[in-house]
Amino acid sequence: MKIATVSLLIAAIACGRRAQPSLIRGRGVQGGGEPVAVTVPNHEVLRPLPVGGDVKPPVAITRVEPKLPKRLDRAGPLLLAATIDRNGVVRDVRVIRDGTIPRIGPLYAAAIKQWRFKPGTLRGEPVDVEYNLSVIIDVR
Numbered sequence: 001m002k003i004a005t006v007s008l009l010i011a012a013i014a015c016g017r018r019a020q021p022s023l024i025r026g027r028g029v030q031g032g033g034e035p036v037a038v039t040v041p042n043h044e045v046l047r048p049l050p051v052g053g054d055v056k057p058p059v060a061i062t063r064v065e066p067k068l069p070k071r072l073d074r075a076g077p078l079l080l081a082a083t084i085d086r087n088g089v090v091r092d093v094r095v096i097r098d099g100t101i102p103r104i105g106p107l108y109a110a111a112i113k114q115w116r117f118k119p120g121t122l123r124g125e126p127v128d129v130e131y132n133l134s135v136i137i138d139v140r
Contacts, residue, residue, distance in 0.1 A: 048083045048128040051120060058084045058117035058131055066104070066111035074101040078135035080109060086126035088117040100137055108135055 051057045076099020083092040093112045098105035112133065120129035 048085075048130040049120070049122060050130050051132075054122055055127065055129060056121045058088065058120040058129060060115055060117055061088070062114075062116040064111045064114040066107035068104060068107065069102055072100055072102070072104070072137065074099070075137040076100050078105055078108060078137060080105065080112060080133045080135070082112055082131050082133060083128065084117050084120060084131055085128045086119050088119045088126075090115055090117070091128075096132070104137075 049055045078098050078100060079096040081094045081096050082090050085091050090113050093109040095105035095109055119126040120131065121127060
């Protein structure tokens with residue numbers, strides 16, 4: 001019988017693109033007809049930003065560990081992607097890769113949905129981020 005030892009390594013894996021400023025600058029007209037500078041959010045504001053560049057990763061402050069099976073037949077990489085909002089709440093978790101047998105990705109996804117984070121930031125301001133988590137599975 002193989003006993004599983006699990007180590008959780010949280011790693012921000014930067015996506016291939018740098019975070020772009022999420023504001024479009026333009027000019028508006030005040031009531032008297034004189035131009036004034038205005039800032040209008042673009043479509044990027046609605047999507048979570050990838051961690052990297054000016055976007056700093058969130059930091060876990062509360063963790064819940066999943067209840068794992070007593071036996072794992074095969075260890076392998078487990079990669080999850082989480083959307084963490086500007087309040088540090090996990091909004092979505094997806095299993096990207098699960099190389100374990102039996103599959104434990106869904107167990108970790110359910111546990112991570114209960115975690116709380118110090119939010120990711122862009123230039124010191126909290127923002128919604130897309131954050132990748134890697135779980136190292138060691139079967140002995």
